[in-house]
Amino acid sequence: MMASKQRLKPNKLGLSSSNAVNSPSSSTTSSSKPYVETSIDGQSSPASSSSRSKPLHFHPDSLPLEADRSKENVTVTVRFRPLSPREIRQGEEIAWYADGETIVRNEHNPSIAYAYDRVFGPTTTTRHVYDVAAQHIVNGAMEGVNGTIFAYGVTSSGKTHTMHGDQRSPGIIPLAVKDAFGIIQETPNREFLLRVSYLEIYNEVVNDLLNPAGQNLRIREDAQGTFVEGVKEEVVLSPAHALSLIAAGEEHRHVGSTNFNIQSSRSHTVFTLTIESSPFGENSEGEAVTLSQLNLIDLAGSESSKVETTGARRKEGSYINKSLLTLGTVISKLTDGRATHIPYRDSKLTRLLQSSLSGHGRVSLICTVTPSSSNSEETHNTLKFAHRAKHIEIQAAQNKIIDEKSLIKKYQNEIRRLKEELDQLKRGIVPVPQIKDVPDNDLVILKQKLEDGQVKLQSRLEQEEEAKAALLGRIQRLTKLILVSTKDSQSSRFPHRAGPRRRHSFGEEELAYLPYKRRDLMLDDESSEVYISTESNVETADDVHKGEKKSKKHGLLNWLKPRKRDSSMGALVSTNDKSSAAKSISTSSTPQGENCNFQTESRHSQSLVTESSPSADRLSETREDRDILGHETPLNTSKSADQVELLTEQHKILSGEVALQTSALRRISEEAARNPQKELLQVEIRNLNEEIKGKNEQIASLEKQIADFAMASQRKPDFEASPYVQSVDDLMAQLNEKSFELEVKAADNRIIQEQLDQKIQECADLQGTVASLKQQLSDALEFGSSLNTVGITSQQVTERKSLLAPISLDKVNAKSSDVNDALLSQEKVYYLGLLSFFLLIRLYLIRQKGPPSLPKLSKNLWQKNFDNNNVVMTQ
Numbered sequence: 032m033m034a035s036k037q038r039l040k041p042n043k044l045g046l047s048s049s050n051a052v053n054s055p056s057s058s059t060t061s062s063s064k065p066y067v068e069t070s071i072d073g074q075s076s077p078a079s080s081s082s083r084s085k086p087l088h089f090h091p092d093s094l095p096l097e098a099d100r101s102k103e104n105v106t107v108t109v110r111f112r113p114l115s116p117r118e119i120r121q122g123e124e125i126a127w128y129a130d131g132e133t134i135v136r137n138e139h140n141p142s143i144a145y146a147y148d149r150v151f152g153p154t155t156t157t158r159h160v161y162d163v164a165a166q167h168i169v170n171g172a173m174e175g176v177n178g179t180i181f182a183y184g185v186t187s188s189g190k191t192h193t194m195h196g197d198q199r200s201p202g203i204i205p206l207a208v209k210d211a212f213g214i215i216q217e218t219p220n221r222e223f224l225l226r227v228s229y230l231e232i233y234n235e236v237v238n239d240l241l242n243p244a245g246q247n248l249r250i251r252e253d254a255q256g257t258f259v260e261g262v263k264e265e266v267v268l269s270p271a272h273a274l275s276l277i278a279a280g281e282e283h284r285h286v287g288s289t290n291f292n293i294q295s296s297r298s299h300t301v302f303t304l305t306i307e308s309s310p311f312g313e314n315s316e317g318e319a320v321t322l323s324q325l326n327l328i329d330l331a332g333s334e335s336s337k338v339e340t341t342g343a344r345r346k347e348g349s350y351i352n353k354s355l356l357t358l359g360t361v362i363s364k365l366t367d368g369r370a371t372h373i374p375y376r377d378s379k380l381t382r383l384l385q386s387s388l389s390g391h392g393r394v395s396l397i398c399t400v401t402p403s404s405s406n407s408e409e410t411h412n413t414l415k416f417a418h419r420a421k422h423i424e425i426q427a428a429q430n431k432i433i434d435e436k437s438l439i440k441k442y443q444n445e446i447r448r449l450k451e452e453l454d455q456l457k458r459g460i461v462p463v464p465q466i467k468d469v470p471d472n473d474l475v476i477l478k479q480k481l482e483d484g485q486v487k488l489q490s491r492l493e494q495e496e497e498a499k500a501a502l503l504g505r506i507q508r509l510t511k512l513i514l515v516s517t518k519d520s521q522s523s524r525f526p527h528r529a530g531p532r533r534r535h536s537f538g539e540e541e542l543a544y545l546p547y548k549r550r551d552l553m554l555d556d557e558s559s560e561v562y563i564s565t566e567s568n569v570e571t572a573d574d575v576h577k578g579e580k581k582s583k584k585h586g587l588l589n590w591l592k593p594r595k596r597d598s599s600m601g602a603l604v605s606t607n608d609k610s611s612a613a614k615s616i617s618t619s620s621t622p623q624g625e626n627c628n629f630q631t632e633s634r635h636s637q638s639l640v641t642e643s644s645p646s647a648d649r650l651s652e653t654r655e656d657r658d659i660l661g662h663e664t665p666l667n668t669s670k671s672a673d674q675v676e677l678l679t680e681q682h683k684i685l686s687g688e689v690a691l692q693t694s695a696l697r698r699i700s701e702e703a704a705r706n707p708q709k710e711l712l713q714v715e716i717r718n719l720n721e722e723i724k725g726k727n728e729q730i731a732s733l734e735k736q737i738a739d740f741a742m743a744s745q746r747k748p749d750f751e752a753s754p755y756v757q758s759v760d761d762l763m764a765q766l767n768e769k770s771f772e773l774e775v776k777a778a779d780n781r782i783i784q785e786q787l788d789q790k791i792q793e794c795a796d797l798q799g800t801v802a803s804l805k806q807q808l809s810d811a812l813e814f815g816s817s818l819n820t821v822g823i824t825s826q827q828v829t830e831r832k833s834l835l836a837p838i839s840l841d842k843v844n845a846k847s848s849d850v851n852d853a854l855l856s857q858e859k860v861y862y863l864g865l866l867s868f869f870l871l872i873r874l875y876l877i878r879q880k881g882p883p884s885l886p887k888l889s890k891n892l893w894q895k896n897f898d899n900n901n902v903v904m905t906q
């Protein structure tokens with residue numbers, strides 16, 4: 032309908048539609064053609080004001096570090112959507128139409144017309160809109176120039192369709208994300224770090240869509256402009272990764288049903304891609320970093336007072352209208368040379384867009400409009416808004432580099448520092464002193480030394496291994512975040528991306544993050560096919576389908592390899608080395624991915640990597656895998672850990688996908704329950720169920736692989752080849768040898784020790800005997816007084832006592848043989864003394880009583896003997 036309308040109304044100015052542009056440069060120059068028709072508000076058309084836009088080419092090497100400012104205007108385009116089934120049924124007429132490529136004209140009053148950089152009719156595909164209205168902004172952002180693209184229009188005019196799109200027609204956001212990664216792929220001489228944030232402004236409150244805890248965030252300002260404090264930023268590694276984050280964020284976005292749109296956006300969303308890049312390769316150290324932001328904004332739609340809303344919807348609507356009104360005022364003031372105060376602070380939206388609107392980056396405004404007569408007034412307001420915006424001048428400049436703010440610099444520095452630490456650690460492994468030189472005479476000391484050495488060595492090795500593993504892990508994690516092209520910068524045929532860029536079709540896993548059919552659920556939308564009936568849309572669907580077919584099982588999740596490892600991390604594999612086929616693991620996380628089984632791939636055709644075919648993507652994956660699995664790389668020490676990390680990463684992503692699809696399934700099932708007649712929903716449910724099943728199978732397979740890796744790495748340590756391991760091996764051999772010698776000597780030692788123990792025991796026994804004898808002696812001495820009578824003086828007793836003085840156990844222990852000798856001689860003396868003592872007592876008793884049987888003669892003789900004996904004893 033609209034298409035035919037457009038044909039019926041040829042361009043009055045003869046602007047041929049063959050001028051259709053495919054490049055941003057032509058898009059901005061297209062409006063330089065004179066167009067003097069006066070618009071309804073009496074202003075001259077803004078068409079000519081954009082002529083200062085310059086074509087953009089990406090020459091990373093020639094990027095000036097200082098700002099290269101040139102004046103240009105906001106790119107303003109208008110996109111018509113087709114009449115909706117409801118509007119058709121209600122017999123709505125067309126009130127506005129696209130007259131050629133740059134003019135919007137009023138059907139009822141043809142003199143009312145506005146010119147823009149480009150006007151897209153209802154049959155135009157989002158891809159085409161992207162090429163004209165967005166690609167140059169994305170290019171600029173990748174060069175270091177901030178960019179903002181936003182869709183503005185009344186409710187249900189097609190903003191979300193344009194910015195997000197669905198699986199059949201991906202929107203500006205997924206296309207921009209895809210393009211950003213495509214640019215990295217084709218820029219081998221720079222390395223990039225990409226991170227994303229996603230927030231919404233709902234009822235004048237800023238919420239973080241990537242972090243449900245981040246509610247009511249504050250907008251702050253610093254030298255670089257306004258920013259949201261505490262918003263979560265995620266480093267992204269692939270288009271699918273970024274899109275999965277958006278999809279997850281969308282789950283938290285406020286949407287609600289209105290009279291016009293069953294899924295109307297009730298909040299403005301801002302998706303920000305922060306891009307850092309620095310030269311890559313030799314001698315790039317210390318080079319400057321560019322940092323820029325690409326803001327992709329899906330505004331909530333302004334609502335006409337005719338819309339019957341109540342309660343929460345009305346409140347939301349008034350917040351939405353107020354913020355859009357402020358946006359309009361800000362834009363008016365910006366274009367009014369006399370305005371002194373720009374009311375950015377009057378709404379969160381304008382406050383957030385302050386840097387962009389005040390001319391510090393490129394801006395593309397895509398105004399979505401409906402042709403229907405019932406919305407004629409709102410459409411006219413949108414057109415006037417777009418008209419005003421066209422006058423905003425911008426001075427886009429490449430961002431100055433602020434090192435402290437640059438994450439890529441921080442990571443690069445940290446990687447460098449960690450590598451130095453790692454080198455130091457490697458150098459620090461010195462062989463332990465040669466224990467052969469230790470004299471053998473002191474067995475105990477030797478044994479002690481060896482034991483100490485063994486313990487120390489063991490703990491030192493453990494510590495060093497832990498430190499090394501931690502360092503390597505950190506280096507790898509950081510390195511993975513920095514993206515570089517899989518192209519060889521030396522051999523690249525296009526060292527500086529010039530000419531038309533290849534177009535990357537969407538792989539299935541990227542599409543998986545887009546709604547199957549996002550918002551074709553307009554009220555009374557009976558035939559969802561109405562919107563895809565135009566030839567261009569069919570073409571898109573075909574494109575996508577072809578893309579799907581081509582990239583089936585060869586998704587682009589790991590489309591780019593993370594930064595190549597440099598020599599200290601492990602040399603890059605020679606991609607031309609056909610001889611060494613490497614075992615590779617599929618890193619695809621496509622729903623129909625190949626279960627990550629090992630497969631052999633020859634490492635040929637580096638050039639293929641530069642092609643856009645999914646197989647090329649596949650090759651880049653393979654190359655990454657080789658780096659990780661790398662039989663060639665000295666990073667063997669961590670390959671298993673890497674693989675497990677990779678598989679775990681895939682596991683996480685797949686689990687995320689399953690969670691998302693499960694929630695989509697829930698929503699669609701609810702919808703199907705409400706509309707049982709809609710067969711399409713049933714088909715969708717079946718498809719989703721199958722996909723979820725397939726992914727669950729993949730998850731199970733990944734889990735198995737992770738477990739297998741864990742077991743394999745336990746069985747086979749990876750340290751075999753390193754010099755570190757060799758020195759450890761030498762030490763262990765030495766240690767074993769010495770341990771054996773020690774065993775032998777320890778056995779001898781044990782025997783000697785046993786003998787010694789025996790002697791000590793004997794001495795102890797003797798000492799016991801001595802003690803008991805001493806006791807007896809002291810008992811006997813209690814008879815001291817009576818001893819005097821037999822002629823033994825106390826001095827004599829003392830002398831004898833000293834003869835029997837206690838024998839120190841310590842002395843015995845120190846010199847056991849001497850002690851034994853001494854004891855023996857002391858024993859003799861002691862026993863003699865004792866014997867004499869008993870004899871004396873006996874004599875004394877005999878003398879007192881006399882033996883009853885002794886004859887007198889004998890008695891005298893005994894007395895004589897006693898006297899003699901007494902003389903002997905006293906002498």
Ligand SMILES: Nc1ncnc2c1ncn2[C@@H]1O[C@H](COP(=O)(O)OP(=O)(O)OP(=O)(O)O)[C@@H](O)[C@H]1O
Pocket residue numbers: 111112113115153184185186187188189190191192193292294295296297330331332333399549550551552553562563
């Ligand atoms: N160019 C288009 N081609 C086909 N269908 C479109 C187009 N633009 C919008 N639609 C359809 O129109 C409906 C409303 O679009 P959409 O939800 O994108 O509007 P919106 O401006 O974002 O609305 P709101 O402000 O209420 O969120 C959707 O069903 C969408 O699929």
